[in-house]
Structures are given as C-alpha cells and as structure tokens.
Amino acid sequence: MGFVEGKIDNEKPFRGKVFPKTYLPGGGTSDHDLVELVKDDRASLWEALEQHGALLFRSFRVDSAEDFSSVVDAFGWDEMPYEGAAGRTKKSNRVFTANEIPLDEPITFHHEMSQIKEPCSKIFFFCMEPSPEGGETAIVPSEVVVERMEEELPEVMEKFSQVGMIRILHTKVVEEEDGTKKKIWQRMLKSEDEDEARKRAMEKLSCNSLNFNEDGTADFVFGPMNPIRELGGKRLWFHYIQNYQCFDRDGIVTYGDGSPLPPQVVSVFDRILNENCVDVSWRKGDVLVVHNFRFQHARRPGKPPRSILVSVCK
Numbered sequence: 037m038g039f040v041e042g043k044i045d046n047e048k049p050f051r052g053k054v055f056p057k058t059y060l061p062g063g064g065t066s067d068h069d070l071v072e073l074v075k076d077d078r079a080s081l082w083e084a085l086e087q088h089g090a091l092l093f094r095s096f097r098v099d100s101a102e103d104f105s106s107v108v109d110a111f112g113w114d115e116m117p118y119e120g121a122a123g124r125t126k127k128s129n130r131v132f133t134a135n136e137i138p139l140d141e142p143i144t145f146h147h148e149m150s151q152i153k154e155p156c157s158k159i160f161f162f163c164m165e166p167s168p169e170g171g172e173t174a175i176v177p178s179e180v181v182v183e184r185m186e187e188e189l190p191e192v193m194e195k196f197s198q199v200g201m202i203r204i205l206h207t208k209v210v211e212e213e214d215g216t217k218k219k220i221w222q223r224m225l226k227s228e229d230e231d232e233a234r235k236r237a238m239e240k241l242s243c244n245s246l247n248f249n250e251d252g253t254a255d256f257v258f259g260p261m262n263p264i265r266e267l268g269g270k271r272l273w274f275h276y277i278q279n280y281q282c283f284d285r286d287g288i289v290t291y292g293d294g295s296p297l298p299p300q301v302v303s304v305f306d307r308i309l310n311e312n313c314v315d316v317s318w319r320k321g322d323v324l325v326v327h328n329f330r331f332q333h334a335r336r337p338g339k340p341p342r343s344i345l346v347s348v349c350k
C-alpha cells in the first residue's frame with residue numbers, strides 16, 4: 037500500500053489545489069519505508085509538487101539527518117550546495133541545519149537563495165524537534181503576492197517596473213563562542229581573502245558591487261533590479277522589500293533611484309503575505325518539500341529545542 041491523502045487544519049486552496057498537499061502512510065505500510073514509497077511514486081510526486089507547490093509527509097519514521105538525506109535522495113533531484121548569508125552547519129550528506137539566527141527572531145518570507153544567480157528549485161525541511169510553541173514554517177504562493185500588490189498598489193508596481201529596487205546587505209563582525217571575531221562576509225563567500233571573495237561574489241551572487249569596510253563589515257549592493265522575476269513561466273515576487281536587522285547582518289531596501297519606499301508599501305506587502313500563507317505547525321519527523329520557484333517561506337518565532345534541517349536541490 038502506498039500513500040493516503042492527509043489534511044492539515046489550515047491548508048488553503050490556490051488555483052484549485054490545496055497547499056501543502058499532505059501524505060500519510062497507507063494501511064499496512066510499515067512506517068519505515070518513506071524512501072521506498074517515494075522511489076515507487078516519484079513521477080506522480082514530481083507532478084504533485086508542480087500542481088500544489090508544497091508537499092508534507094507526516095507520520096513516517098524519519099528519525100535522523102541520515103534518514104532525511106535518504107528521503108531527499110529518493111526524489112532524484114540533483115544535489116546542490118547551500119550558498120548564502122545564513123549560518124548553517126552540515127549535518128549529513130546534503131543536509132544542513134536551518135538558518136541559525138536565534139529562535140525568538142522571525143525570518144521574513146523569502147525564496148531560498150534569492151541572492152544567488154542560480155537559486156535552488158526545491159527546498160526540503162525536516163523536523164527533528166518541534167518548537168513547544170510557535171516555530172511554524174509559513175509558505176505562500178509568490179504569484180499571489182504579485183497579483184495582490186498590482187491590485188492594491190499599482191503606482192508602486194509601476195515605479196518598481198521603471199526604476200527597480202536596491203537592497204544593501206550589510207554583513208557584520210560577530211563574536212564566536214570561543215571569543216574569536218568572525219567576519220560574516222568570509223563565512224558567506226567561503227574565503228578570507230578580499231580579492232578571492234569579491235571574485236566569488238561576482239560569480240555566484242546577483243550583487244552588482246561589494247565594498248569591504250575597515251571595521252571588518254561589508255556592503256553588498258543588489259540592484260537596481262525588479263523585485264519580480266519570471267521563473268518557470270510564473271511571475272514571482274523574488275526579492276523581498278522589507279528592511280531587516282539581525283545579529284549578523286542588516287538589509288536596507290530603497291527604490292532603484294535611491295528614494296525610500298513609502299511606509300505603507302511594506303505594511304501592505306506583509307499583510308498580503310500573511311493573508312495568503314499557510315503556517316505549517318511541525319510534528320516530529322515531518323518532511324516538507326517546497327517548490328522554491330513558486331512558493332516563499334518564512335519562520336515564525338519559536339523556542340528551543342526546535343530543530344529543523346534543510347536540503348536544497350538544483
């Protein structure tokens with residue numbers, strides 16, 4: 037017996053399909069063999085991901101980073117390394133910790149690796165330990181965000197199409213647990229040498245310039261660029277427009293001509309994201325696959341021992 041269709045309470049329809057589509061073990065299925073079930077049903081799961089944008093596998097026995105890595109392998113998509121600003125630790129073959137910023141801080145909606153020239157097309161999440169409260173991963177169809185912003189703020193969308201946006205990513209210097217100072221640009225670009233790091237930034241990232249500051253911080257300038265990107269025939273809100281501050285980096289967004297975004301732009305944008313998303317409440321062992329060229333994801337504030345692992349595919 038294969039999968040049976042499940043349901044989570046707050047799932048939503050998008051273009052007639054629910055997201056996420058939930059799969060449970062079928063009758064008689066041992067709870068050990070998600071890997072075999074995925075291999076047996078691979079083509080229909082690929083099609084389901086195209087249709088629904090996100091698939092949730094619940095109540096299977098997936099216990100460890102190694103188990104999770106085998107599940108990801110079973111889908112048959114090409115592996116790719118994680119590239120980007122977030123701190124991540126490798127846990128197993130093709131598996132990393134999720135973003136390591138403190139659990140009580142939210143992570144805003146984004147497409148994974150949106151600052152990279154060739155971002156991943158799929159992202160997998162695996163719940164090692166749920167948060168005792170909060171800590172959901174929220175997902176939203178990115179096309180809806182574009183459509184709703186065009187309805188609500190047509191003049192802003194017109195200005196984005198004319199002058200684009202600029203985001204300056206300011207990476208900081210942080211103190212490690214052992215007291216050493218770490219320059220975040222070095223972690224991000226996997227080099228301690230400025231010339232080599234600049235070369236890597238221009239090759240891998242979609243940034244237009246990079247300035248190293250004397251205090252060890254760095255400023256990456258992305259844009260001017262349109263926040264909307266067409267991928268796989270869909271118009272996606274690919275570059276987030278919210279400013280943010282966290283312990284290792286800040287992001288500041290303006291229009292492409294340097295003028296500030298009117299304050300209501302970000303509040304309307306946030307409302308649209310939150311009106312159209314589904315918050316997935318984690319259960320231990322859950323595996324969630326998200327189509328990164330169709331859906332954005334976010335992290336709600338949570339508490340220890342929340343532990344989510346991720347894997348990305350080409």
Ligand SMILES: [Fe+2]
Nearest residue numbers: 146147148333
């Ligand atoms: Fe992410």
